[in-house]
Amino acid sequence: MYGNQNIRKDIGNTALRNHHVTIKDIASSVGVSTATVSLALSGNSRISEETCRKIIMTAKKFGYSPSSAARSLAMNKSGNIALMIPNLDQIFQQSFFALAMNGVYDACLAKSYSLRLEVVSDSFVSSRRFIKLFQERSVDGMLYAGSTSADTYLNQLYELKYPFIFAGSYLNGSNLPFVTGDNKKGGALAVEHLLNSGRRKIAHIYGDFNITSSLDRFNGYRDALEKAGIVFDDSLTAPGGFSEKGGASAMKKLLKQKPDAVFAGNDIMAAGAIREIKRSGLSVPDDISVCGMDDIPLASAMSPALTTVKYDIYGIARRAAEKLIDIIEGRQPEQVKEFLPVELIKRDSC
Amino acid sequence: MYGNQNIRKDIGNTALRNHHVTIKDIASSVGVSTATVSLALSGNSRISEETCRKIIMTAKKFGYSPSSAARSLAMNKSGNIALMIPNLDQIFQQSFFALAMNGVYDACLAKSYSLRLEVVSDSFVSSRRFIKLFQERSVDGMLYAGSTSADTYLNQLYELKYPFIFAGSYLNGSNLPFVTGDNKKGGALAVEHLLNSGRRKIAHIYGDFNITSSLDRFNGYRDALEKAGIVFDDSLTAPGGFSEKGGASAMKKLLKQKPDAVFAGNDIMAAGAIREIKRSGLSVPDDISVCGMDDIPLASAMSPALTTVKYDIYGIARRAAEKLIDIIEGRQPEQVKEFLPVELIKRDSC
DNA sequence: TTGTAAGCGTTATCAA
DNA sequence: TTGATAACGCTTACAA
Numbered sequence: 001m002y003g004n005q006n007i008r009k010d011i012g013n014t015a016l017r018n019h020h021v022t023i024k025d026i027a028s029s030v031g032v033s034t035a036t037v038s039l040a041l042s043g044n045s046r047i048s049e050e051t052c053r054k055i056i057m058t059a060k061k062f063g064y065s066p067s068s069a070a071r072s073l074a075m076n077k078s079g080n081i082a083l084m085i086p087n088l089d090q091i092f093q094q095s096f097f098a099l100a101m102n103g104v105y106d107a108c109l110a111k112s113y114s115l116r117l118e119v120v121s122d123s124f125v126s127s128r129r130f131i132k133l134f135q136e137r138s139v140d141g142m143l144y145a146g147s148t149s150a151d152t153y154l155n156q157l158y159e160l161k162y163p164f165i166f167a168g169s170y171l172n173g174s175n176l177p178f179v180t181g182d183n184k185k186g187g188a189l190a191v192e193h194l195l196n197s198g199r200r201k202i203a204h205i206y207g208d209f210n211i212t213s214s215l216d217r218f219n220g221y222r223d224a225l226e227k228a229g230i231v232f233d234d235s236l237t238a239p240g241g242f243s244e245k246g247g248a249s250a251m252k253k254l255l256k257q258k259p260d261a262v263f264a265g266n267d268i269m270a271a272g273a274i275r276e277i278k279r280s281g282l283s284v285p286d287d288i289s290v291c292g293m294d295d296i297p298l299a300s301a302m303s304p305a306l307t308t309v310k311y312d313i314y315g316i317a318r319r320a321a322e323k324l325i326d327i328i329e330g331r332q333p334e335q336v337k338e339f340l341p342v343e344l345i346k347r348d349s350c
Numbered sequence: 351m352y353g354n355q356n357i358r359k360d361i362g363n364t365a366l367r368n369h370h371v372t373i374k375d376i377a378s379s380v381g382v383s384t385a386t387v388s389l390a391l392s393g394n395s396r397i398s399e400e401t402c403r404k405i406i407m408t409a410k411k412f413g414y415s416p417s418s419a420a421r422s423l424a425m426n427k428s429g430n431i432a433l434m435i436p437n438l439d440q441i442f443q444q445s446f447f448a449l450a451m452n453g454v455y456d457a458c459l460a461k462s463y464s465l466r467l468e469v470v471s472d473s474f475v476s477s478r479r480f481i482k483l484f485q486e487r488s489v490d491g492m493l494y495a496g497s498t499s500a501d502t503y504l505n506q507l508y509e510l511k512y513p514f515i516f517a518g519s520y521l522n523g524s525n526l527p528f529v530t531g532d533n534k535k536g537g538a539l540a541v542e543h544l545l546n547s548g549r550r551k552i553a554h555i556y557g558d559f560n561i562t563s564s565l566d567r568f569n570g571y572r573d574a575l576e577k578a579g580i581v582f583d584d585s586l587t588a589p590g591g592f593s594e595k596g597g598a599s600a601m602k603k604l605l606k607q608k609p610d611a612v613f614a615g616n617d618i619m620a621a622g623a624i625r626e627i628k629r630s631g632l633s634v635p636d637d638i639s640v641c642g643m644d645d646i647p648l649a650s651a652m653s654p655a656l657t658t659v660k661y662d663i664y665g666i667a668r669r670a671a672e673k674l675i676d677i678i679e680g681r682q683p684e685q686v687k688e689f690l691p692v693e694l695i696k697r698d699s700c
Numbered sequence: 701t702t703g704t705a706a707g708c709g710t711t712a713t714c715a716a
Numbered sequence: 717t718t719g720a721t722a723a724c725g726c727t728t729a730c731a732a
Contacts, residue, residue: 011701020487022725038727048701065485069422070725073708078419100446105469114488116430117465119455135415136369137709138464244651275653301594303625350619383719398717420709423724461714653714703726704731716719 011152021062030058041066072282078137081113081324084130084144087121096266096313100145100168103317106172111325113140119146125153134162141328143167143320148210152168158267163327167320168313169212177336181319183213186226186309186342187220190263190291193307197350199261199289202230205240205250205273207265215264217293218266233257240269247272260288261350267292267299267308274302276350289350304348353613371412379412380404390418411650428487429565431463431674433481434494437471446616446644446663450495450518453667461675470494475503484512491678493517493670513677515686517670518663519562527677527686529670533563536659536692537570540613540641543657545578546668547700549611549639552580555590555600555613555623567615567643583607595624603619605630609639611700617642619650624652624699640700650676654698666690 029033034050040047040055057066072078075277083104085097101115108115117138130153133139141163144154151171157164158175168176194202199255203220207214222232236257238250249268254262255276268293277288284290284304292299292308297305321342326332328330366402377384382401390397390405393637397405408414422428435447444578451465456467465490468474480503483489491513494504501521507514508525518671544552554571557564572582574584586607588600597619605626614620624634634640634654645660669690676682 014408020485020725024725034726035701035704035728039702042727046701051701063481063485066487066727067423067725068486069419069428070708071727072419073417073423073710074725075725076708083467101467102469105467115467117433117455118466119450119452119459132415133412135370135413136416136418185626244648272651276649279653298594301598301622301625303629325459370709374709384710385712385720386718389718396717401717416711417709420724421711423726424709424711425726500702562709704717704729706727706729708726711720711723714720716717 003245006038017151020063020067021064023064023066024088025062026055026064029062030054030081032146036143050078066226075256076137077084078140079113080116080139081108081328082116082118082133082139084118084120084124084140084142085147087119089125096296097145099314100317103314103319104143104145104167104321107318107325111322113325119324120151125151130154131156131160131162134160141165141318141324141326143287145169145320147171147212148214149215150210160238165320165327167317170337172212174321175335177323179315179316179323179336179338180213180344181311181316182339183216183311184191184220184223185339186293186311187217187222187263188295189220189309189342191221191224191228193346193350194261194263194291198263200206200230200318201236201257201347203236203254203257203259203261203262204240205247205254205262205264207240207242207269209239210245214265221263231243235305240265240272242266242268244268244272244275248276248320251276252280255282261291262288265293265294267294267296267306270306270308270349271298274304274306285348291350295345298349302349307347307350308344308345310343312340312342351443354573365622370417371414373414373416375412376405376409376414380408381627382621392399397424421492422487426487428490430464430466430489431458431464431671431678432468432483432492434468434470434492434497436476436498437469437474437498446646447495449664451665453669454493454495454517454671457668457671457675461462461672463675468492470501475501480504480570481506481510481512484510491515491674493520493667493674495670497521498558498561501563502561508519513674515670515674515677519668522562525685527673529666529673529686529688529690530563531661531663532689532692533661534573535689536643536661537567537572537613538574539570539659539692539694540643541571541574541578543640543694543700544611544613544641545574546645547554547611547639550580551586551609551611553586553588553604553607553609553612555588555597555614555619557590557592557619559589564615571613590615590622592616592618594618594622594625598626601626602630605632612638612640612642614642617644617646617656620656620658620699621648621652624654624656635698635700641700645695649695650697652699657697657700658695660693662690662692 023034023037027037040052126343145167147169170178178201206218209215238253240246240250250275264273292306295310299308322335373387377387390402395540402545445575455465489505495517497519518530556568559565590596590600601623614623640660642656647660649656651656
């Protein structure tokens with residue numbers, strides 16, 4: 001009744017090349033129904049050990065794996081998760097996103113989800129692809145690493161109750177869940193450390209205020225200054241666009257104000273700042289202390305080794321993915337809004 | 351006959367929250383069969399313009415997107431492509447793979463495929479996941495960026511005729527198709543340039559000989575030396591493991607041989623080498639010329655700006671993905687074995 | 701413990 | 717130009 005003679009002949013002869021072996025083939029070969037095969041392979045205990053063993057053996061022999069499409073269709077679940085990443089070429093080339101991906105990937109692997117990559121471009125937004133992915137049931141949930149303040153369209157996902165979470169960022173005034181690092185605290189930590197080492201005129205190179213983490217790091221910087229009774233001076237801040245070059249040119253501008261320290265919004269910009277300081281004939285940390293943020297692998301290799309605030313993006317992304325899966329699987333009734341701790345790493349640049 | 355009253359009522363009232371609208375809903379709302387809807391939405395010309403317009407409008411109104419699972423099942427095609435990336439943490443943190451991903455992503459986007467990420471770990475191999483993905487019909491094809499010489503299991507994919515291609519690497523003695531850069535030529539270009547500037551004692555820091563591109567770059571180096579009548583000296587080479595630190599410690603070792611130039615297997619290691627040379631009190635390029643390879647964005651920002659061989663991994667990955675899609679769609683009868691050109695970028699470190 | 705059969709939401713093949 | 721209807725390959729009540 002089940003199975004297809006031609007198929008089975010192929011299996012017998014050639015190595016069943018491109019023809020796909022289905023549950024029917026296993027069923028007919030073992031002499032049971034497809035239901036039994038399905039149950040046995042999903043480890044259902046009501047199938048006799050004997051039958052179970054035969055089925056598993058045959059499945060292995062035939063190289064059978066259930067069709068993911070058929071499975072998704074029957075179970076109404078894709079088993080896929082999308083990771084959204086912004087389309088900022090410069091940003092994308094940095095280890096930050098690689099680490100984020102690693103974290104998400106590991107979480108997916110542990111929970112048997114597969115990871116799909118989406119780059120957020122204008123067309124991604126305007127074509128409402130972030131909604132379509134759900135409508136198509138291509139993904140069960142979505143993560144966004146590196147969102148900007150312009151991404152307000154995402155609030156639709158909240159209303160539609162589609163599983164979504166921010167990793168390492170969030171959207172101001174939104175109800176969407178997130179797991180991120182405590183950027184504000186990080187900025188404060190950096191400034192306090194610089195103050196403690198006797199510095200007073202502390203400059204700041206920020207990345208881009210459209211990125212929430214940049215803004216938070218900046219706010220931490222400013223608040224810590226004011227808390228120490230130092231008046232915030234706008235001319236001591238400059239944008240560095242997250243890049244080494246940007247950090248260097250921001251530093252060039254800031255040097256005119258003769259600061260005795262600088263807090264760079266990330267380690268890459270700190271590298272640029274250090275380069276520019278040296279170029280101008282000054283020394284780090286003797287003339288100017290430099291503190292970065294993120295603690296990328298390169299930080300400890302710089303000269304001088306960079307003092308920085310560790311931002312565990314791998315851990316953040318991983319936890320965000322785990323929370324997302326909890327949401328998908330109905331295990332997360334409450335809103336997830338987490339700020340994971342950051343930590344000062346003292347090295348030689350301060 | 352078609353459709354479900356409850357569903358349609360929901361659509362009328364609330365914003366059809368989590369309930370998925372299907373082709374039947376569109377069909378019954380417009381008053382046609384599902385077949386007609388399917389044909390109309392796929393742009394089949396034999397449907398009258400009138401009907402077509404109504405269907406498209408209704409689909410849009412209801413926010414209908416075909417279920418990807420149902421579609422895959424019916425068409426026997428997933429529309430997914432997997433990008434495999436090695437599990438070398440250090441490597442993964444470098445812009446190289448981010449660029450490769452970007453290239454693959456863009457090609458997928460252009461051809462309406464979606465990109466799935468797979469990290470090649472021991473379990474990935476031992477569980478034969480690279481085969482299972484095909485058996486499950488989860489993916490239509492697979493790309494591998496950064497393969498090692500240990501990845502011989504992949505030859506099975508050739509025998510099984512599953513669409514596969516290497517991007518930026520290949521497997522020695524394998525029939526599997528690839529698109530990569532001309533690494534050997536790159537090594538030669540670097541050495542020739544150093545020779546032309548009068549250097550004779552040229553050291554080499556290679557990444558890891560298990561990576562084919564490292565080996566090829568090394569071979570290019572050695573051949574160019576011999577071609578110039580210089581005897582290859584093993585003590586002038588050292589492994590750097592692709593990292594900045596590795597490059598620095600390799601350089602430390604090599605300095606004992608008092609070379610007058612060094613060709614680093616990638617720009618990251620070149621950065622480490624430069625750091626070590628400076629630390630030892632020597633100058634680049636006055637005492638020792640340094641040439642890297644890849645031309646990552648950081649290369650132009652180093653001091654001195656790094657002379658290097660441009661390896662267009664974005665372009666390579668993109669082209670590999672395009673070729674893969676050609677293979678998937680039956681447009682590629684011949685074996686694809688391409689070495690894309692490399693180019694010397696002269697800056698200040700030589 | 702196992703089998704039957706009804707979905708799941710498409711596409712594709714015929715007829716009409 | 718359209719409509720029935722049979723796949724596609726699985727899971728899951730419900731029966732036996």
